[in-house]
Amino acid sequence: MGKRLKKLAASGQEQMGDMSSTLQEIFAGIRVVKAFGREDAEGERFRARNRAYLSTTLKTNQVWAIGHSHMEIIGVISVATLIWYGGYLVISGTMTPGAFFSFMAAMILAYTPIRKLSGSNNLIQQALAAAERVFDVLDMNTEQAHDHGTAPLMGIKQAIEFQGVSLRYENHTVSALTDIDLVIKPGEVIALVGSSGSGKTSLVSLLPRFYEPTAGRVLIDGLPLASYELHSLRAHIGIVSQEIVLFDDTIQRNIAFGRTGASQADVEQAAKLAYAQDFILRLPEGYQSIIGERGLKLSGGERQRLAIARAILRDPPLLILDEATSALDTESERIVQLALANLMKNRTTLVIAHRLSTIQNADRIVVLERSMLFEIQNMRDSSGKVEPMRGSMPCSFNPKK
Ligand SMILES: Nc1ncnc2c1ncn2[C@@H]1O[C@H](COP(=O)(O)OP(=O)(O)OP(=O)(O)O)[C@@H](O)[C@H]1O
Ligand SMILES: [Mg+2]
Structure with a gap:
């Protein structure tokens, strides 16, 4: 029964996890759920998870109850047998009544602890199942396990190189990437x-x-990325990602996210450069306004400009910009473009570009x-001549598009 309880406890925990992640997912996507009229269907999905968990819990209780009643039955039968046998010994004169009663008393006293012991075994089995899950997570290979780099990165002086990556x-x-060669010069x-x-x-x-190449290597100033300390490598990189991630916190803290201890003046300066100051000051509580989960209370362009302000404040030597394809109107696009231009000033920038202006x-x-x-070409060749193409376009690529 202990074994069975352990199994049930393990699946119960998994089901509880499923149930809470389903809830989290539904609440996070509540607008989509409403827009697609999926309230009932999603409610049903939650109920199904809930029922599965309920049924495991009921089964667990059933096993407990069966175990308990078995213990009682075994207890009663053994007491009856002992009274019958002991009584027989006393009557036949092999045992004195005193010895028989003291034995009975000792046995009744021992009965409760023995019963409790079997109950604790059940508890221990359930706890073991829980502990196994906890240790599974604790034993997972963390990023730090791969972080054997020792060299601190002190700025990018010569080049970033992708060699046959x-x-x-x-x-x-x-493959998501095949044999990539690329050299990026500082600035x-x-x-x-x-x-x-x-x-x-x-x-x-x-x-x-975030990923390691399956072949080839990426170098900064001649050293592979893995030889640099991970935190010092990342301290040099600012990312404005395709999906803007903001936190349900104040605008101030969202901008200061990459640089703890930034002063209010620094934050405002960054917001100004990101062309975000105007809309921030229009909000009722200015920099202290809470922007909702994932920045729900802001428009798409406003969210982008906050992300840009965050990168400006971090002031990284290498900037990675994964432009979102979200359709901004021309005015917002112009503003975001100006903000981006401020951000890219004096920095090595790798920008995934969707806008012609970028x-x-x-x-x-x-x-x-x-x-x-x-x-395809060298845009700003100092001599003015256009660099020849390196590699040829695959036939599916039509530059006119
Ligand atoms: N984390 C991941 N795990 C597994 N496959 C992935 C992962 N991220 C991307 N891919 C796959 O790798 C390929 C390249 O994806 P990637 O995100 O780099 O494309 P992209 O050029 O950025 O596209 P887009 O312009 O749509 O953002 C895709 O086929 C994708 O399915
Ligand atoms: Mg992408």
């Missing part, structure tokens, strides 16, 4: 373009070492197509 995600048959702005799913976000995720401001354009990289 390939990346294939776990359990995928096709350069590189626009990375390419169709959806071509591997742009994957390429830039290698720089903060591409125009780049020093070089590289195209990723079906996981392969092509460089």
